[in-house]
Amino acid sequence: MTSLKPVRGTHDLLGEDAWRHRHVVEAFRDFAGRYGFSELATPIFEFTEVFQRTLGETSDVVQKEMYTFEDRGGERVTLRPEFTAGIARAFISGGMAQNVPCKFFSHGPVFRYERPQKGRLRQFHQINLEVLGVPENQADVEVIALASDLLADLGIGDKTTLELNTLGDSESRGAYRKVLVDYFSAHKGDLSDDSKARLERNPLRILDSKDAGDRDLIERAPRMADYLNSVSADFFAGVREGLDRIGITYAVNDRLVRGLDYYTHTAFEFTTTFLGAQGAVIAGGRYDGLIEQMGGKSTPGIGWAGGIERLGMLLEDIPPPPRPLVVVPIGDGAQMLALSLTQELRSAGFRVDMGYRGNVGKRMKRADRIGARAALLLGEDEIGQGVVKIRDLDSGDEITVPLTDVANRLNMYR
């Protein structure tokens, strides 16, 4: 144990941040439910090969960002760097191909060994959505619509824009890739060092290089749209038609690519300019080859992931946390009755806190500090008369009500 600080790139989640986090997750659960998704919670670690094979051996995530270790039994395991691979594994090992289509939502921590920055952590949290077994592009429209609804509900729809592209099916993508490699190879001398390396590993990635020198070359590069076979072109047209139909605005960005190898056809990102260099808040696409590649029965898939911390940072007017009631016993003789009153109200569904110590002044001060909505004062006088005083902490108004009627009189504070 070298220190008592959290490990680099990890954070304790509490207070305001925890509330934002929870708000994002709850909104997500709500919309996932409305769209007919059910929850799937997979383990946060898997055998290393689950990620290695699916994300692509050459992707940065696999090459240098995974938390991989050998457990006590000698198994190579990895903390999940994303959700899709684990869900695909669960789909196969659970024999779910029998029950397609499957619509799953998930959320929780993911792990990548990266250099921390604003909006970039080593342990961060994602919300995740997957549709398995639906080849129709209706599913593409559906998952994008859900994301759009969620962002609107969170009040950040106008801070984000939807960018859309197609990578084509494997035939189209292969053909385009070849043309692209030829093109960039011919101009290799003008390429940045980063992009030269990408030429070998993942030539599509050159398209979203930020290097000023590359931009010019990219501007003149062949376009994906010109190399789509008719199936791929029709598929993409259908996605756009669907989005148009339900009023979702987007910008086609034919330089939008994906970092992970399993994507085909539709690729999309909801991006923002409010978070500095980390612009993507929700990103995803279609991965029709993934399940088969992992050894399952050929099953198309589409999904997305969203960064909870990034979304949380964009929230402005989050509803405030609910305010509790506070029971204030006055004098030792009131303790027991206050205790039973507190429990009774909790049973009735109220949020109730009762301080542990202190005189009335201290307890009232504490009630104020935790943002209590009202204080219930219970002392000798009240007990003698079988009543309790309810003090509204916003207005300062105080009313006296019979103990038997307290719950009813408190309904206005629910």
Next chain:
RNA sequence: GCGGGUGUAGCUCAGUCGGUUAGAGCGCUAGAUUGUGGAUCUAGAGGCCGUGGGUUCAAUCCCCAUCACUCGCCCCA
């Protein structure tokens, strides 16, 4: 992994052209107010000036390293 910036009280930040007792505001604790919070006043607690090394009679301040945060590259949620 690469480059730039920053690290002083719980928080936001002053400060010392290197000099012996390091400050403010907010917050916290207690009291004024032993059956009533938010305001005010008073008092108090709380800092190895991120960590390790170097230079110096002397370092919180200068130098080096390291760690953390931060901005950009990279990568991506």
